[in-house]
Amino acid sequence: MLAGGVGGARFVRGVREAVRRATDAPLANAAIDVIVNTGDDWWLAGLRIAPDHDSLLYTLSGQNDEVRGWGRVGETERVAAELQAHGVTPEWFTLGDLDLGTHIARTAWLRSGLTPSEVSSRLQARWPLGVTLHPATDDEVDTYVVTTDGDRMHFQEWWTRHRAALPAARFEQDGIDDASPSPGALAALEAADIVLVAPSNPVVSIGTILSIPGMRDAVLGAGSGAAPVVGVSPIIAGAAVRGMADACLTAIGVETDAAEVARHYGPRSAGGLLDAWLVGVEDEPLVAGLRADGVAATAVPLWMRDLDTSAALAAAALAAGLEHPRA
């Protein structure tokens, strides 16, 4: 699976549940590997923060604050208040005390020479998830936003401080040309039977993963070329379900529409990525056009309201993969 943070975590939780509920091969006991977006990662207060990784880590280990939607349940912010009083962290980005423990551990391990993948393995050893997370790359490729006014800022400042309200002209990924997919991501793709593209942000989550040199080819060649790629739309009835994906799509000239996002990824038959694509039942009228374009589109309930709806969506995505094997 390719996944970003919050949308990714909900979907991965659904896939894990769908596999747990499956009684027959090939899904029963299937291994689930998640290639995690690293484009939101950044340095703050001398610490390496990996927001999408940790959203997955906390959600899948049952420690997510379900009310707030992100961070750790039972979180306190005593250290955060000190850091803000010192002026070390901005007032628009709060690092909870428990969360800081993760960032300090991550940074300590990085400083001792471990790769981000090895750091991720240590965190998952403490909190077994029932899936395996792989940072998409072990190289440091942070995302910057250039606004239409010509300002350039780290993605986190644009996203969290400005709530994506400053029109973006483009996204820049420092160091991307020299980056490569992590060994775990490549091994997972090579072993894959089905590749699922989570309903994550198509630009700054999935787009960032795919822009790592070698990643797109690895996805298309997954399972020695036999694994179908099934995507799930993060757009329902012309709107981003949660979050601000529309601001990112607008910046790259893609309409906020479930069919246009599929065309942006592209049908495999036309040099794109997708074999199959799930849209919401609200978007059923888009299915015929997508099929004409060469994408096996299906309309299913796309809202992940709870574990059951997430698992049903995941089961539909897995079924689409099983129904559309590649030669």
Ligand code: GDP
């Ligand atoms: P982030 O890294 O935390 O921004 O999260 P992701 O990149 O994983 O996903 C963000 C996207 O998930 C949003 O743009 C939403 O459109 C999408 N999303 C969130 N909840 C749902 C849901 O219940 N169903 C679907 N289909 N998409 C969702």
Ligand code: CA
């Ligand atoms: Ca993210």
